[in-house]
Every structure is written in structure tokens, then in C-alpha cells.
Amino acid sequence: MVRFECDYLEGAPLPVLEAIAKANLEQNPGYGFDSHSDHARDLIRQACQAPEAGVYFLVGGTQANLTVIASCLKNYQGVIAPQTSHIFNHETGAIEATGHKILSVETADGKLTAQQVRDVCQAYWKETHALFFVQPGMVYISQTTEVGTMYSRAEIAAIHDVCKEYGMKLFVDGARLGYALAAPDSDMTLADLPQICDVFTVGGTKQGALFGEAVVIMDEDLSKEFPYHIKQRGGLLAKGWLLGVQYEALFTDDLYMKSARHAADLAVKVYKGLKEAGYSFLYEHQTNQQLPIVTEEQLKTISQSYSVDHFADLPDGRIAIRICTSWATKEKDVDALLAFMKTLK
CATH class of the missing domain: 3.90.1150.10 (Aspartate Aminotransferase, domain 1)
Structure with a gap:
């Protein structure tokens, strides 16, 4: 068969496994306070051309999604997302379990548009009794989408503009980000993401890591508080150097994009x-x-x-x-x- x-049917490329084996008997500090994780963060910042970005490693995609969303929202706010999105259909109510509602939007092709985001926000803020409704506080999209479609740079930038207009954060789930960037119709690079969203993930699990996701945060205030959210939400790995070593290998010699x-x-x-x-x-x-x-x-x-x-x-x-x-x-x-x-x- x-x-x-x-x-994510196989383990990891040989350079990743070799890097883990090489570091196996090293003694490293736990929880990501190690030289491998520091180096991996620097490599990701270089690839994204975002030297000031906060980079954090979490154990998996659901943990990354729920932790990012919970960290961005006030307790009376929700997240706008496509009805086909991973957080709406494939995470067993993880977002709702954090106390936040998903404000789902039906889309033609799995992609939210800037106008749809504006429509949700306008409907809320024009509501006479807005106090009684969940307030839109951020937008979630994924690149690629759950149906394989892909946003252009201009489409994401337009959504980000609406988010800034309404004081919301834009989160791009990059579980398959490398596959999107390498697709023939892509007009984006990793360096574009820091310019057009507030936080994004650089997927590992689906793209050559044994496990793990990297969260990249452009908002300084959110970045300062994020480590507390990671620990509280169960996303922090005690042997955090295992994540650092993997991303270190993936971002050496362009292995991630190759x-x-x-x-x-x-x-x-x-x-x-x-x-x-x-x-x-x-x-x-x-x-x-x-x-x-x-x-x-x-x-x-x-x-x-x-x-x-x-x-x-x-x-x-x-x-x-x-x-x-x-x-x-x-x-x-x-x-x-x-x-x-x-x-x-």
C-alpha cells in the first residue's frame, strides 16, 4: 500500500535525523534555553529578514494555533476564520475550549477576502446591542488553505490593512507555508510575511520535522508575553533543544525550501x-x-x-x-x- x-506520513529528512543523533548525548538546558534553539531562531529571522521578530518553538500545530489565538484575544473576543479552516473543523473545539468563539465565514474557495473581514467588522460595530455579541478581535487564515488554495501577497496584505483599521491581529497559519511558497503560482517569499501579518507559523510537522512548529511574532508586546502562554497552554517541550536542532537543520543549506x-x-x-x-x-x-x-x-x-x-x-x-x-x-x-x-x- x-x-x-x-x-506527514514519514519521519524526517536525513540531515534532520543526523542533527538529532549528533546532539543526542549533549547536555542542553531545557525548555528552549539552549544554543541550538538560539541558532535556529536566528536562522529563521534571517530567512524572514526580520531581525527583531520573536521566534518560539511549540510541540505541534494545534498547540500553536490555540496558544497564538488565546494570547491575542481578550476574553470577550473571537477570531474570524473561513468555515473550511483547520481551527474550525479539525481541532476538536480547541479554540472554543480556550474561551474564544470562532466567527466562521463561508468562502468560495477556502480563502477569506478583505471585504468579508470588513463585512464582519462593520456588522458588529453597527450593531445597536454590540455589547451582547462576541467582538471580532483577530483574523485567522492559513497558507495554503485547507482545500489547497493559496493567497497572493496582495490578498493577505489587503486583509492585514482591514485588521489594522479595526485594531485586530492577523494570524497566518503556515503549517504548509513552504509548500505554498514553492508552488508555481506563488508570488511570495518568507521575507514577505513579516510585512503583511502580525504573527505566523513556519510549519515543521508537515514539512520535514519529526514534530514541532515555529511561531514568528512581529508585535513586540505580544512577543514579550507569549512564553507564559506557551507554558500555560501545554505547548512547551521540556527537551526543547530537540525542536531547536530540527529547525537548525531545516534552515541550513536551504533544506526547508529544497x-x-x-x-x-x-x-x-x-x-x-x-x-x-x-x-x-x-x-x-x-x-x-x-x-x-x-x-x-x-x-x-x-x-x-x-x-x-x-x-x-x-x-x-x-x-x-x-x-x-x-x-x-x-x-x-x-x-x-x-x-x-x-x-x-
């Missing part, structure tokens, strides 16, 4: 190959989460040899499946999958 259902480009190249191959074979897609894009549409019978046949994600049931009875590429995907497996799926058309 060859698996394509998600992008790995992302590998996944991006194979995603384009999946998209073009299935398109040529006559498959349609739930959303048209060329990022690492491809969502071709198949029949129930086709899915049964595919599932005998390949593991794919049953992503969505369509009104006509067909099914959108998710095929993911990652830093570890083998081109020969992609070629075999495409050849196999062509026989089903």
Missing part, C-alpha cells in the same frame, strides 16, 4: 497528469493537496493499492479525494499512481 492521504520544492514539483505532476487523463478537481490549483473527483467505484479500486483521503461527498454522488505530496514523496510512486488512475477513465 502506497499512501498519499496526507503530508524539500518544499520537491513536493511542489510532484504536485504539479499530479495535477497535470490527472487533468490530461480527464479528471476534474474540486478546486483548481497546483499546490501539494490535490483534490480530484472520482466515482465511488473508482475510489474502491484506487483504495486497493493506494491510500487517499476521502475529502468530500458531492451532491451528484461522486467523491473528492485528497492526494498529498510531501518532502518525502517518491516520483516513481507518483508516476505509478497516475498510470493506475488513467486506466480507470
Whole structure:
């Protein structure tokens, strides 16, 4: 069985494992107060061209999301997010468990627009009894989105402008940030993010780390208080140097983006190959989460040899499946999958 259902099926690239093995018997201070973590923070700041940014390592994506959101909001505020977002659908109410409501917005393609954010804010502030409603206090988006679509630099900057107008923070969940930046239609680099949002994550779990996420904060006041939130919310790793070592390796010799480009190249191959074979897609894009549409019978046949994600049931009875590429995907497996799926058309 060859698996394509998600992008965290394997462990880590060899340089990451070698870095952990090399540091294994070192004695390092705990909780991220070690030289590896300090160096990794500096490497991320350099890659982002943000020397003053606060960089913090957390154990996983849900911990990062709930900790960032809880740290930004007052207790009567909520977070605006797409209805398809990870925090709304895939985190078991973690945000609500912190005491904050998700103000979900239905979108056409998984992407919030600046106008939708403005509409939510205007509706709230025009409300005669606004006191009785959850106040919008920040915006959450992800790059790429949960359906694989991707924001342009201008789209994120426009949302950020609305956030500044209404005194809100913009949080970009970058669990798949490298895969977005490496996609053929991307017009962004890591250095753009500090200019167009207040806080973002540089994903590790899905992009070559064994585990862990890096949170990058541009707001000085938020950055000062953030370590307390990490500890209180269960995101702090006692052996924090394990996170530092991994990010140190990922941001040495451009490994992070080299790995992302590998996944991006194979995603384009999946998209073009299935398109040529006559498959349609739930959303048209060329990022690492491809969502071709198949029949129930086709899915049964595919599932005998390949593991794919049953992503969505369509009104006509067909099914959108998710095929993911990652830093570890083998081109020969992609070629075999495409050849196999062509026989089903």
C-alpha cells in the first residue's frame, strides 16, 4: 500500500535525523534555553529578514494555533476564520475550549477576502446591542488553505490593512507555508510575511520535522508575553533543544525550501497528469493537496493499492479525494499512481 492521504506520513529528512543523533548525548538546558534553539531562531529571522521578530518553538500545530489565538484575544473576543479552516473543523473545539468563539465565514474557495473581514467588522460595530455579541478581535487564515488554495501577497496584505483599521491581529497559519511558497503560482517569499501579518507559523510537522512548529511574532508586546502562554497552554517541550536542532537543520543549506520544492514539483505532476487523463478537481490549483473527483467505484479500486483521503461527498454522488505530496514523496510512486488512475477513465 502506497499512501498519499496526507503530508506527514514519514519521519524526517536525513540531515534532520543526523542533527538529532549528533546532539543526542549533549547536555542542553531545557525548555528552549539552549544554543541550538538560539541558532535556529536566528536562522529563521534571517530567512524572514526580520531581525527583531520573536521566534518560539511549540510541540505541534494545534498547540500553536490555540496558544497564538488565546494570547491575542481578550476574553470577550473571537477570531474570524473561513468555515473550511483547520481551527474550525479539525481541532476538536480547541479554540472554543480556550474561551474564544470562532466567527466562521463561508468562502468560495477556502480563502477569506478583505471585504468579508470588513463585512464582519462593520456588522458588529453597527450593531445597536454590540455589547451582547462576541467582538471580532483577530483574523485567522492559513497558507495554503485547507482545500489547497493559496493567497497572493496582495490578498493577505489587503486583509492585514482591514485588521489594522479595526485594531485586530492577523494570524497566518503556515503549517504548509513552504509548500505554498514553492508552488508555481506563488508570488511570495518568507521575507514577505513579516510585512503583511502580525504573527505566523513556519510549519515543521508537515514539512520535514519529526514534530514541532515555529511561531514568528512581529508585535513586540505580544512577543514579550507569549512564553507564559506557551507554558500555560501545554505547548512547551521540556527537551526543547530537540525542536531547536530540527529547525537548525531545516534552515541550513536551504533544506526547508529544497524539500518544499520537491513536493511542489510532484504536485504539479499530479495535477497535470490527472487533468490530461480527464479528471476534474474540486478546486483548481497546483499546490501539494490535490483534490480530484472520482466515482465511488473508482475510489474502491484506487483504495486497493493506494491510500487517499476521502475529502468530500458531492451532491451528484461522486467523491473528492485528497492526494498529498510531501518532502518525502517518491516520483516513481507518483508516476505509478497516475498510470493506475488513467486506466480507470
